[in-house]
Amino acid sequence: MSQYAIAIDIGGTKIAGGLLRTPDADTGNLEKTDSNVTLERLTQSKKWEVPTPRTGGGQVAAAVVSVVKMVAEYAREKSLHPVGIGIGSAGVIDAEGRKIASATDAIPGWSGTNLADIVEAETGFRVIIENDVHAHARGEASWGSGQGYGSTVMVAVGTGIGGAFTLADKVLRGAHGLAGHVGHIIVPGAEGNICSCGCDAHLEGIAAGPGMTRWFNSRGGNAENAVELEKLAIAGDELAKTVLTEAATATGNITAGLVNCFDPEIAILGGGLARAGELYWKPLRNAYESQLMPALKDIPLVAAELGSKAALIGAGQLAFQKFLD
Numbered sequence: 001m002s003q004y005a006i007a008i009d010i011g012g013t014k015i016a017g018g019l020l021r022t023p024d025a026d027t028g029n030l031e032k033t034d035s036n037v038t039l040e041r042l043t044q045s046k047k048w049e050v051p052t053p054r055t056g057g058g059q060v061a062a063a064v065v066s067v068v069k070m071v072a073e074y075a076r077e078k079s080l081h082p083v084g085i086g087i088g089s090a091g092v093i094d095a096e097g098r099k100i101a102s103a104t105d106a107i108p109g110w111s112g113t114n115l116a117d118i119v120e121a122e123t124g125f126r127v128i129i130e131n132d133v134h135a136h137a138r139g140e141a142s143w144g145s146g147q148g149y150g151s152t153v154m155v156a157v158g159t160g161i162g163g164a165f166t167l168a169d170k171v172l173r174g175a176h177g178l179a180g181h182v183g184h185i186i187v188p189g190a191e192g193n194i195c196s197c198g199c200d201a202h203l204e205g206i207a208a209g210p211g212m213t214r215w216f217n218s219r220g221g222n223a224e225n226a227v228e229l230e231k232l233a234i235a236g237d238e239l240a241k242t243v244l245t246e247a248a249t250a251t252g253n254i255t256a257g258l259v260n261c262f263d264p265e266i267a268i269l270g271g272g273l274a275r276a277g278e279l280y281w282k283p284l285r286n287a288y289e290s291q292l293m294p295a296l297k298d299i300p301l302v303a304a305e306l307g308s309k310a311a312l313i314g315a316g317q318l319a320f321q322k323f324l325d
């Protein structure tokens, strides 16, 4: 019989909810299914979404409770009984998956919020939380591009650059919950570009969307964001092509370095830049292939499949792992 979990994805701009179903016995979790079938396991409504409050952690927790109640009401109408709630959230999560240990100002007042206690008290469901990038990787590894592979390295290139390493159903957390900060590795040639962490010449500073846009503009370009920068490159702007190639090359080099370190079965590129075209993917692949050790030449680098639903799916998967007997 199928089981259900409530999934919540907390980002800087919105809080989204969904209801996840375990795979049917006849399709199996490890069998590769097309993405439509995969996504049928996730019920998500536009209505199960609210803007992330800017007025403190307590308000954000209350907004999470409101989304959980919408999903729970749907489940109740369908006579479904979720096993618990899995939450993917921006910020560093404590080792028990109960609270927000620390967070940036992307969500004001989020640091220190006892989220699991609050949501459990208000809804009656059991709760488990993990970092949203880790949830994103868990989703891709279990139901997306990594489905069927025993281990993955994921690099997510968007507003920042994050990543994660998965082995079977585990996501490497690290001693402080910080494992996978792929964006904070130095890139030769990127000197003079200060990263969000304060260091000079980190990957994120030149290869994340805002980073590559700043890098482009500081060298005489004029673009609002990475999408516009890519359009300029496609139109033949030489500087835009150079910056896009540099960003892709650095990302490919570092991804290959991680594959050499961790020896996964597959490498997955996620985040907004994964949807970029060949002007990005070609130098990315070239750099990746050039830096792999000979014994790892066959490890594929593929685009993530689940898009913005990955963290939601990963959060639900986390709840299944924690609460299914």
Ligand SMILES: [Zn+2]
Pocket: 183, 184, 185, 195, 196, 197, 198, 199, 202, 204
């Ligand atoms: Zn950095």
